[in-house]
Amino acid sequence: MVTNSFKHAFPAGRKGEIKINLHKSETSARVNRISSQDEDCKDSFNYILEVSDNGKGIPEEIDTKSSNSLGFQLVNILVEQIDGFLEIKSNKGTQFTIWFNNIEI
Template sequence: MQKTEERWHLAIAGTNEAIWDWDISTNQTFRSELWFTMLGYEPNEISNSDDEWSIRIHPDDYTRVMAAQEAYLLQQVSDYNVEYRLRCKNGSYRWFRSRAKAIWNQQGNPVRLVGSIADINDVSDALKYAFAGNQRGEIQVKFYQASESTLTLIIRDNGIGLPENFDSKKAKMLGITLVQGLVKQLRGKLEINSQQGTEFKIIFTNSRA
């Protein structure tokens, strides 16, 4: 048992995802320290009741999340992988992705659900801002040689565009950070157009020219 506990703690320490373990019969849930940190809490500020998780789910996500959990525990689907928002201590909501595996007894009843939760807020912010209200949209990538010595990479979506006061140099969203890193790596020039959706145009020199 002690070796099992040691392996468990090593697994927790070696991942950027928080670990949780729900004992369904008692409705008590073990949560790793990172779980509390992600939501801005100290471990002693939240009880071990599993309800501490469910009461923090965003109202718009609650029904969908609980339905996904029930379907998995009833073995109607083979996978539990769901994205949703949780309310943090400061009252704000962040996006998370939760994955889990259940343990069933001989009668086929679920007794434990063990999983992880990852903060995906930066990725979700970029997509959910571009396509607000779950509207459908497209993301296009185009790469071409503009001249003998110049190459152009265009990444474009048909979403709602960026705010009028948007400053790419101060933005911390993952998508913007990746674009800025690519521009730096290619030693290129970045142009942003947000009149119809958002367009990132990276112009850089063809080193083979």
């Protein structure tokens, strides 16, 4: 996600800002196994990772879930592997938010 920001968010040497934030969810006391497809499940996750930039944003015509872009494919696959939930917003830049639980190795 950070690499995508460096590569796409700031064309022609434009300056910008990339933020990375990882924190525990306020509702992390709940530990339910819920499908990553259920958007209403955000309260069931323990952690939230946010990666955002104030760049040009993602063009509206790009479907981030079915894009041929290697970056989007990798993000979607990794979120799926950790049984997480991904939300992408593109308004005054781009924001990736990933909700997930403890990952056991």
